Amino acid sequence: MSEFILEMHNISKSFAGVQALKDVSIRCRPGQVYGLVGENGAGKSTLMKILAGAYKADSGEIIYKGQLREQATAGEIIESGISIIYQELALVPEMSVAENIFLGREPRRALGVLNLKELHQRAAALLKRLGITPNTRMPISELTVAQRQLVEIAKALSQDADLIVMDEPSAILAGNELDQLFQIIESLVEQGVAIIYISHRLEEVFRIADEVTVLKDGELVDTRPIEQLDRAMLVEMMVGRPLDEIFPQTQHEQGELVLVAEDISTDTILTSASLELYAGEILGIAGMVGSGRTELARALFGADPLTGGRIRLVGVDGATWSNPAQAIQSGLVLVPEDRKAHGLFTALSVRINVTIPILRRLTRFGIVRGAEEEAVVERARERLSIVMASADQETQYLSGGNQQKVVLAKWLETDPTVVILDEPTRGVDVGAKFEIYKLMRQLNDRGIAIVMISSELPEVIGMSDRILVMNDGRIVGEVGQDEATEAGIIALATMSNSEANGQ
Amino acid sequence: MNLTARFMSGLTPSQRLFLRRHGPVFAVYGFILILFLIGATQSERFMSVRNLTNVARQSAFLGIVALGQMLVILTAGIDLSVGSLVKLSILVSALAMNGEPANLGMAILLTLGLGLLVGLIHGFLVNEVKIAPFIVTLASLGILRGVSLSISTSPVGSASRDFIMFYVQKIGPIPVIALMFVVLLILTALLLRYTAFGKYLYAIGGNVEVARLSGVPVKRVRYGVYALCSITASITGLLWLSRMGVGDPAIGDGIELQTITAVIIGGTSLFGGRGTVIGTLGGVLLLVVMANLLVMLGVNQFVQGLIQGIIIVAAVALYKQEGD
Numbered sequence: 001m002s003e004f005i006l007e008m009h010n011i012s013k014s015f016a017g018v019q020a021l022k023d024v025s026i027r028c029r030p031g032q033v034y035g036l037v038g039e040n041g042a043g044k045s046t047l048m049k050i051l052a053g054a055y056k057a058d059s060g061e062i063i064y065k066g067q068l069r070e071q072a073t074a075g076e077i078i079e080s081g082i083s084i085i086y087q088e089l090a091l092v093p094e095m096s097v098a099e100n101i102f103l104g105r106e107p108r109r110a111l112g113v114l115n116l117k118e119l120h121q122r123a124a125a126l127l128k129r130l131g132i133t134p135n136t137r138m139p140i141s142e143l144t145v146a147q148r149q150l151v152e153i154a155k156a157l158s159q160d161a162d163l164i165v166m167d168e169p170s171a172i173l174a175g176n177e178l179d180q181l182f183q184i185i186e187s188l189v190e191q192g193v194a195i196i197y198i199s200h201r202l203e204e205v206f207r208i209a210d211e212v213t214v215l216k217d218g219e220l221v222d223t224r225p226i227e228q229l230d231r232a233m234l235v236e237m238m239v240g241r242p243l244d245e246i247f248p249q250t251q252h253e254q255g256e257l258v259l260v261a262e263d264i265s266t267d268t269i270l271t272s273a274s275l276e277l278y279a280g281e282i283l284g285i286a287g288m289v290g291s292g293r294t295e296l297a298r299a300l301f302g303a304d305p306l307t308g309g310r311i312r313l314v315g316v317d318g319a320t321w322s323n324p325a326q327a328i329q330s331g332l333v334l335v336p337e338d339r340k341a342h343g344l345f346t347a348l349s350v351r352i353n354v355t356i357p358i359l360r361r362l363t364r365f366g367i368v369r370g371a372e373e374e375a376v377v378e379r380a381r382e383r384l385s386i387v388m389a390s391a392d393q394e395t396q397y398l399s400g401g402n403q404q405k406v407v408l409a410k411w412l413e414t415d416p417t418v419v420i421l422d423e424p425t426r427g428v429d430v431g432a433k434f435e436i437y438k439l440m441r442q443l444n445d446r447g448i449a450i451v452m453i454s455s456e457l458p459e460v461i462g463m464s465d466r467i468l469v470m471n472d473g474r475i476v477g478e479v480g481q482d483e484a485t486e487a488g489i490i491a492l493a494t495m496s497n498s499e500a501n502g503q
Numbered sequence: 504m505n506l507t508a509r510f511m512s513g514l515t516p517s518q519r520l521f522l523r524r525h526g527p528v529f530a531v532y533g534f535i536l537i538l539f540l541i542g543a544t545q546s547e548r549f550m551s552v553r554n555l556t557n558v559a560r561q562s563a564f565l566g567i568v569a570l571g572q573m574l575v576i577l578t579a580g581i582d583l584s585v586g587s588l589v590k591l592s593i594l595v596s597a598l599a600m601n602g603e604p605a606n607l608g609m610a611i612l613l614t615l616g617l618g619l620l621v622g623l624i625h626g627f628l629v630n631e632v633k634i635a636p637f638i639v640t641l642a643s644l645g646i647l648r649g650v651s652l653s654i655s656t657s658p659v660g661s662a663s664r665d666f667i668m669f670y671v672q673k674i675g676p677i678p679v680i681a682l683m684f685v686v687l688l689i690l691t692a693l694l695l696r697y698t699a700f701g702k703y704l705y706a707i708g709g710n711v712e713v714a715r716l717s718g719v720p721v722k723r724v725r726y727g728v729y730a731l732c733s734i735t736a737s738i739t740g741l742l743w744l745s746r747m748g749v750g751d752p753a754i755g756d757g758i759e760l761q762t763i764t765a766v767i768i769g770g771t772s773l774f775g776g777r778g779t780v781i782g783t784l785g786g787v788l789l790l791v792v793m794a795n796l797l798v799m800l801g802v803n804q805f806v807q808g809l810i811q812g813i814i815i816v817a818a819v820a821l822y823k824q825e826g827d
Contacts (some may be wrong), residue, residue, distance in 0.1 A: 303716060328718040342716055345709035347776050356706055356717045359699035367697045410717070 002066055005030045005194050006051075006163055011060035013046055015397065020046045021218045023060075028163065028194045033185060035226070036198045036207030038238055039401070039429035042215040044198050048165050052084045053077045056217060065162075075104075083161035085152045085169060090160050093141035098123035100140055101155045126154040130184055146177055146289035153184065164188065167197040168427055177289065182208055200429050201456070202231055214238055239431045247462030248434075248441050254465070255279030257314045259332075259418055261300060264309035269473035270295040277418060278451045282440060284464025285453040286489050292473035293453045294337050297422045300451065301334040302327040313417070327355055331417035335407050335424055337453070339400075343407040346396040350388050353367065353395050354380050354410045380409035385435070401432035408439065419443060420451040425459065437463060457486045469493050527821040530688065531785040534814075546799040556678055558795050560670075563684035564742060565761055566787040570691045571735030572762040573783045574728050577695075579708040579775025580629065580636035583759045585645035585736040588621055590755030592740020594651055597660030597750025604663040611741060618737030621647070622730030629729065630722040633651050644759065651752055658749040670745040680742060687735075692780040704728060708775025715753045721805075764811065765790050768818040789814070 006028040013021040021043045022287060028034055036044050049055045051062065054075050062069040064080065072080070091100045094346070098120045099106070107118040123136040140148060147170060152184050156164050169181060185195055185208055199205055205212055205226075214221040214237045216218060221237050259277040264270070269292045277283055285293045298304045302321045312320060313330055321327040324334070338344035345353050354377050355362060362372050377391045384405040388398060395406055411419065421440070425433045440450055440463065454460045460467055467479045469492040477492040530685025542549030568585050575582045577810040592614050599610035621643065628639040640761065671681040695701035703724045715721050736758075743754045769786030797807050 301716075324716050325718040325720055334716065336716065341710075342712055345706060345713055345776070348705055348709045352702055352705060352709075356702065356714070356719060359702055363699050368699055368702065370697070 002063075003029055004063075005065060006149070008047070008051065009061050009063070011047065011050060011057045011062075013050060013055060019218050021050075021057075022219070022466060024059075024215065024220045025487070026213050026220075026223065028196065030162070030191045030194050031189050033189060033195045033197055033208050035205035035212040036196055036215070036350055037200070037205060037212060037234065038215035038221075039431050042238075042429075043218040044215055045167060046218075047144055047215070048084060048167060048196070048198070050164065051077075051082065057205070078161075080157055081160065081162035082165070083150075083156035083159050083163070084165040084167070086167050089147055091140045091151060094139055096137045096139055097127075097143070097151055098136040098281040100151060101126060101158050103155075104491075105158075122158070123154070126157055128150075129157065130154055130180060132180075144290045144294075150177070150180075153181070153402070157184075157188075161193065163194045163196070167198045168200065178204075186493045200427070200433070202234055202430070205234070206231065224243070235430055238429070247459075248438050254281060255267060255447060255449075259300075259313055261311045262309050264299050264311060265307050266295060266299045266304040267307055268292070268295040268298075268304060270299055271473040272303075272366050273299070273470075273473075273475050274309075275468060275475065277451065279417075279447045279449050280444045282444065282450045282463050283463040284460040284467040285470060286457065286460045286467050287470035287493050289455060291470040291493065293470050294422055295473070296470065296475075297334055297420045297451065299451055300418075300420055301332055303334065328414055328416075331415075332420065333357075333411035333414055333416045333418070334420045335404075335422060337422040337426065339403055339407060339427075344395050344403055347394055349392045350386070350395055350398070350406055351377050351391040353406050354413065356411060357414050376413055380406075380413065383412070384409050384439070400427040401429055404428055404432070404436070412443075416448060418451070420447045420453075422453045423455065423458070424452065425454070457489060460484075460489070461486065516745060521754065525770075525779075527818070528779070528782045528785055529556035530821055531768060531770075531782070531789055531818065535785065535788050538789075538796055540649040542792075542796045542799065547794070549796060549799045552676065554795070554799070556673075556676070558791055559681035560678050561795070562787055562791045563678075563680045563742050565758075565765060565791060566684050566784065567620075567687055568732075568735050568739050568758055569689055569762040569765040569783055569787050569799055570780070570784045572759075573766045573769070573778055573780070574691070574704060575636070576763075576766055576771050577704040577778050578619045578725065578728055579711070579727070579773075580725070581640060581763065581773075582732045583637065583640040584621070584625070584643035584647055585732065585739075585762060586758035587644045587651065588618065588733055588736035588755075589740045589743060589758050590752060591647045591651045591654075592617060592737045593743045593747070593754050594654050594659060594743045594752060596741055597658075597662060598654075600666065600744070602661040602663055606667055607666060614737050614741055615734055618734040619730050621667055622733030623726060625729040625733065626722075626726035630725050636757070641655050648676045648701070651755075655752055656750045660750040662744050662748050666745055667748050670742070675757055680745075688780055688784060689742075695780065700724060700727060705776050708772075708777070710776075721765075731801060761790065764815055768815060770818075770822055786818075 004027045008027075009025050011024045012019070013022055024043065024047060026034070026047075036045050036047075046055065050057045053072050053076075056071065064082070072417045074395060092103065094104070101123045102119055107115040107122065109115045120136045127136065127150070130153060132147075132150055140151065143151070153169070185197070188195060197205070197209060209226050211223060211225050212234065213223040214234070216238060257276055258279050261273065261275050263272045263274055265272055273292075273296055275283070285296060287293050295304065299306060302323050305322060310320070321330050321332070340346055351373060355373050358376070359368055362368050362376070374391065381388065385404050386405045386409065395403055398406065424436055428436065440452070443450060452460070453465060461481070461484045464484070465481055467481070467484050467489065468475050469477045469479065469489055471493045479489060479492070514818070535797070549553055568589070572582055572585060595617055596610050596614040599613050600606045625636070625639055625643060628634050629636050670680065674682060695704070703714070703719050706717070706719050707724060709719055711721060722815070740755070744750065747754065764779070765786035766783055767773065767786070768789055769778065769782030771782060793810065793814070794807060
C-alpha cells in the first residue's frame, strides 16, 4: 500500500456543457489536514461530490487505500471509511439527534429490535467528545444550524471514518464552537485520520492545514505545504489578483432615525429586544450562534408574529406590519441565513427568483410585462455580476456566491429603506465577499439602513457603525465601532451567559 | 445514447436546457402520434369524422378538469374531490334547470357558484386550519359524494332542450365543447406565463416558505387556485348534463384519478413548482386517444387499466431522466 490513503488523478467533469472540473489531481496521506480553497464555482464541492459518489467523473481515476475505486454507491463509500460533511446538512429534520447519528446503523437487540438505550448512550458519548451535551432525543428540526453541524460531525465520528471531508464546517460556527471543532480535528489527526478541510476563512486554513490545494475555475492552481504560503499569496492564487482592502470604508454622518423596535418578543428565544436604526448606517448584531440573532431578524421582518412590543418606521405614518408581505411594502427586506430553505427557489429560474417580490409592479392590466422582466434580470446580472447561463437557469445550478447575489438582487429591486442581512457572507468566497461589502457601502451611501448579523467577528467589527451583542435571546450591550474589539464583544456575550448560569 | 450525446453537443446551452426540460413532453406527443398511426392502419372507424369528433369532446371533458387539477398540483397541492363535485354539479344543475329554458341562466350560475363555494372552503381549510390538501379534498370527496347520493341514486331533473343541443353543436367540423377546451387551454397558458398569479403558483410549489418571505400572498393565491379547480369541475358537471340530458348520479366517479394521471403524464411534478399546459394537454390526449383506440380495437377494458398503469410508470421514469 502506498503512503497515500487517497489519490484522485486527472478528474474532469462537466454539467450541461459547462466544465466544472478539468484534470484535477489531489493526494492525501493519513493523519494530515488538507486545506481545499478556491472561489465559489472553483469546483471544490464538485470534486468532493465525485469523491462521495454523488457525481460520476467524466474521466480520471480514484485510488483509495491503494485500490482503484470502481463505481460505488454512497453507502459503500461510507462503509469504506470516507465521511463527507456537506455544506447543506443531510439530516432528517423530524428524527432525533441520536436517530440521525446512527441512521441505518442503529444498535439492535435480538430479533432486530432497536436498542434505544444504547442508541442514546452512544450518541451522548459522541456529542460529549465534541464538548456539547444536547438532548439526544431532541428532533433535528428544533436545533440551530450550528448545532446540526455538530450532529453531522458526530455522525462522521460514529462511522469510524479514515477520511473526513468537511465542506465549510466553520461557515456557521462561532467562537468557542470553532475552537471545539479544531480540537476535534486535532484529535482525529492524531488517530491517523486524513481530513480534507474546505473553507473560505483562510485564517483557519493556516491554523490547521498541513498542505493547501487551490482550485480556480475548475482547474488545479497548485498544491503546496502551508509553510511555503502566506495569506496574500494564497488570496492571489485564489482570485488571480492581489486583494488589498478587505473592508471598504466610507465617511458618513449618522443619518435620521428610520426604525424603532421597542421590547419586541416572539414565540422563540427572543425576549424584549429594543433597538434604533438610523439611515445610512450598518448596525451589526453579534453573539453566539443560538443567541437569538436570527430570531431578531425574523421578528423585525414580520416572519414570526410578535408576542410583545412593537416596531415602527419613523416618518412613515402608520407603517406597521405583521407579515413579510406588508414588511416588504413598508420597505424592509430580509436576506435570510439559510438560503436554500428561506431565500431561494432552488428548482425555479433565476428570472422568477429575482422578480417575485416586484411582480405586481411589473404588471399592467393584469399582464406581467415580459420585456421589463428581462430588463430587471439583466440589470441584476450587471449590477451584481451574477454568473449564469441564462435567465432560465435554475438557481440550484449556480454556485453559492451567485445564489447569494440572486437573493440580494431580488431585494434590491424592491427599493428598500431597511435591509436585514443574516450571515450575508456565509459560504461565500473572498472575492464575492468583497463585492458584498462594497454593495453594502453603496446601499449606505443611498441612505439605506442595514442590519447585519454575522458570526465572523472581524466582519462585524470591520463593517458595522454600531454593534449590538445578543445572548440568550436578549440584547446585552451596545458597542461603538471605535471601541469594538473581538475580546470585548466575546466578553460581553459570555459574561451575561455566566450571569445567567449563576442565577 | 452516443447519438443523443453527439446531437446534444451541437446545441447551444439554452437549447440543451429546453430539450432536457421538455424532451419528455415531446415523447408524449410522439406516443400520441404512434397511437394515431396504429388507429389509422388497424381500425376502419378510428379516423372517421364521427370518432375524431368524439375524441375531441372526450378530451374536453377530461381536459378542463385536468387544467384545474394542474394549477392545484403546481402549488404542491392536490384536489381529490373533483370527481364528486362533477357528480354533485350535474345533479344540482339538472334539478335547477328541470327542463325549463327559463331556468338556464340561473342553473348555470348556481352550479358555478357551488364550485366556487366548495373551492373557497378547500382554501379555507388548507390556509387557515392548515390541513394538508390531500386530507381536505379526500374528506371533500366523501362528503360531496355522500350529499350527491342522498339527493338521488337514480337520474333526476333534466336539461332544457337547447342546453342538450349544446353538446352536439359544432362550428365547422369542430364541436363547440372542444373549442371551449381550447380557449381554456390558451387562457391557462397565458395565466401561467403572463400573470403574477401564475408565477406565484410556481413560487408556492417551489418553496412555500421562501414564497411567504418574498411577500407572495400565499393564502390569497391558494384560495384562488382551489376555487378555480372546483369551478372547472362544476363546468364539467354542466357539460355532462348537456350530454346526458338528466342528472345522472353515476357520473363523475374516478375523474379525480384520471385528471391526476393526465397531469403527471404531462410532466407536472406532484411536489409542485414544475409543469406546463402543453404537457397537461399531452397527458389528456394520450389517455383519451388510447382509451378510444383500445375500444376500437376491441381490447378488454381491464387490459386498458393495465396499459394505463404502465404508461404512467414509463412517463414518470422518462421525466426522472432529465437533469442527469
